[in-house]
Amino acid sequence: MDHFNYHSDGRLLVEDTAIEDIIKKTGTPAYVYSRATIERHWTAFDQAAGDHPHLICYAVKANSNLGILNLMARLGSGFDIVSVGELLRVIQAGGDPKKVVFSGVGKTEIEISTALQAGIHCFNVESISELRRINDVASCLNKKAPISIRINPNIDAGTHPYISTGLKENKFGIEIEQALTVYSLANELPFLEVKGVDCHIGSQLTEVEPFLEALDKLLILIDDLATQGITIQHLDLGGGLGVPYNGETPPEPAQYMKAIIERMGDRKLKLIFEPGRAIMANAGILVTKVEFLKLNDYKNFAIVDAAMNDLIRPSLYSAWQNIIPINNKLDDPEKRPSRVYDVVGPICETGDFLGKERQLSIAEGDYLAVRSAGAYGFTMSSNYNSRCRPAELMVDGDKAFVIRQREAHIDLWRGEHVLP
Numbered sequence: 001m002d003h004f005n006y007h008s009d010g011r012l013l014v015e016d017t018a019i020e021d022i023i024k025k026t027g028t029p030a031y032v033y034s035r036a037t038i039e040r041h042w043t044a045f046d047q048a049a050g051d052h053p054h055l056i057c058y059a060v061k062a063n064s065n066l067g068i069l070n071l072m073a074r075l076g077s078g079f080d081i082v083s084v085g086e087l088l089r090v091i092q093a094g095g096d097p098k099k100v101v102f103s104g105v106g107k108t109e110i111e112i113s114t115a116l117q118a119g120i121h122c123f124n125v126e127s128i129s130e131l132r133r134i135n136d137v138a139s140c141l142n143k144k145a146p147i148s149i150r151i152n153p154n155i156d157a158g159t160h161p162y163i164s165t166g167l168k169e170n171k172f173g174i175e176i177e178q179a180l181t182v183y184s185l186a187n188e189l190p191f192l193e194v195k196g197v198d199c200h201i202g203s204q205l206t207e208v209e210p211f212l213e214a215l216d217k218l219l220i221l222i223d224d225l226a227t228q229g230i231t232i233q234h235l236d237l238g239g240g241l242g243v244p245y246n247g248e249t250p251p252e253p254a255q256y257m258k259a260i261i262e263r264m265g266d267r268k269l270k271l272i273f274e275p276g277r278a279i280m281a282n283a284g285i286l287v288t289k290v291e292f293l294k295l296n297d298y299k300n301f302a303i304v305d306a307a308m309n310d311l312i313r314p315s316l317y318s319a320w321q322n323i324i325p326i327n328n329k330l331d332d333p334e335k336r337p338s339r340v341y342d343v344v345g346p347i348c349e350t351g352d353f354l355g356k357e358r359q360l361s362i363a364e365g366d367y368l369a370v371r372s373a374g375a376y377g378f379t380m381s382s383n384y385n386s387r388c389r390p391a392e393l394m395v396d397g398d399k400a401f402v403i404r405q406r407e408a409h410i411d412l413w414r415g416e417h418v419l420p
Ligand SMILES: Cc1ncc(COP(=O)(O)O)c(C=O)c1O
Pocket: 059, 062, 080, 103, 104, 200, 202, 203, 204, 238, 239, 240, 241, 274, 275, 276, 277, 278
């Protein structure tokens, strides 16, 4: 069950709000999120962990709008960040830096010192050079930096190659074979405090087995570290739980958590999770207007006002996201014969599409919703072709709030200068 449903009169509702009504005021393209869905998804993770010590660190990269981060903060969420920009967003939105874990392979000195001074929970360290850099920065600040080593367990997450992160050929983490050596180095560096073990094997996983395979390897490592006198206080299992885009049946957060907690046995080690997509993807849609229908002998195109700059997942990963009308009972259905369309944007790239070969009954001027667009939608948007990025709206029951205004053209050249 989610909060995006058709009313019996044909209008698509987000919670108790008809999209038609809000879109008239804000225009398109626009992202529309459901507060109730976001809160339900976050709470599903939190409740599934039960009384096992845990921290849910929402992965900010999935959707970093301040309105969304603020909702997470109100729920008591922690945050997984990958840049100082994300840290500043979390703080600006009222998030608690003490519940922040900092992942990413290329942390700069300034990012490390800002995070240390903010008092984050843990750095998830991805290389020996980074370990030394964190120690140096911490020494300048005369602080101890809390660290976990991100382990690359060489496990096939069975996901798209661009978003698989736990294989030897991926740039992420430290090879599990080197883990003991790197931990003893970390233990010797005077300005580091070893806190945890970290792992994130990829995104959009639809099976629980790869997570459990990784967990088994990490538990062996934790035992080996204990015999070396290195006590681990938390195990961060990253994010990665998939969502249904097109009939996939990933485990529910409750099933996924249950399987992990069962596999922990009687270890009460604190667990950290970094879900992004599973909380946000199906809590948002991208609403777009059909500008033109172009009917050819070979192929029909629905040319809409959203494009790959607004939502790049279909172009980048050939990702499939459902596309539905925001009213499925319009007055004059004879104007809308059912046809197969490629739904494409106005950008000058053949790869600019939101969906291919979709059966739709639409006319020019109708509005469509691209579903499952709440994660990696706006955050991956760009200004390509000098297009203003879309507005973002949050529905809460029968009210809608603008949580990001549509960009204006003047925003596009802010900071640019012509030669004297
Ligand atoms: C380190 C890390 N943590 C968490 C996430 C969130 O992943 P997902 O959105 O698949 O839950 C990602 C992205 O894949 C990541 O790289």
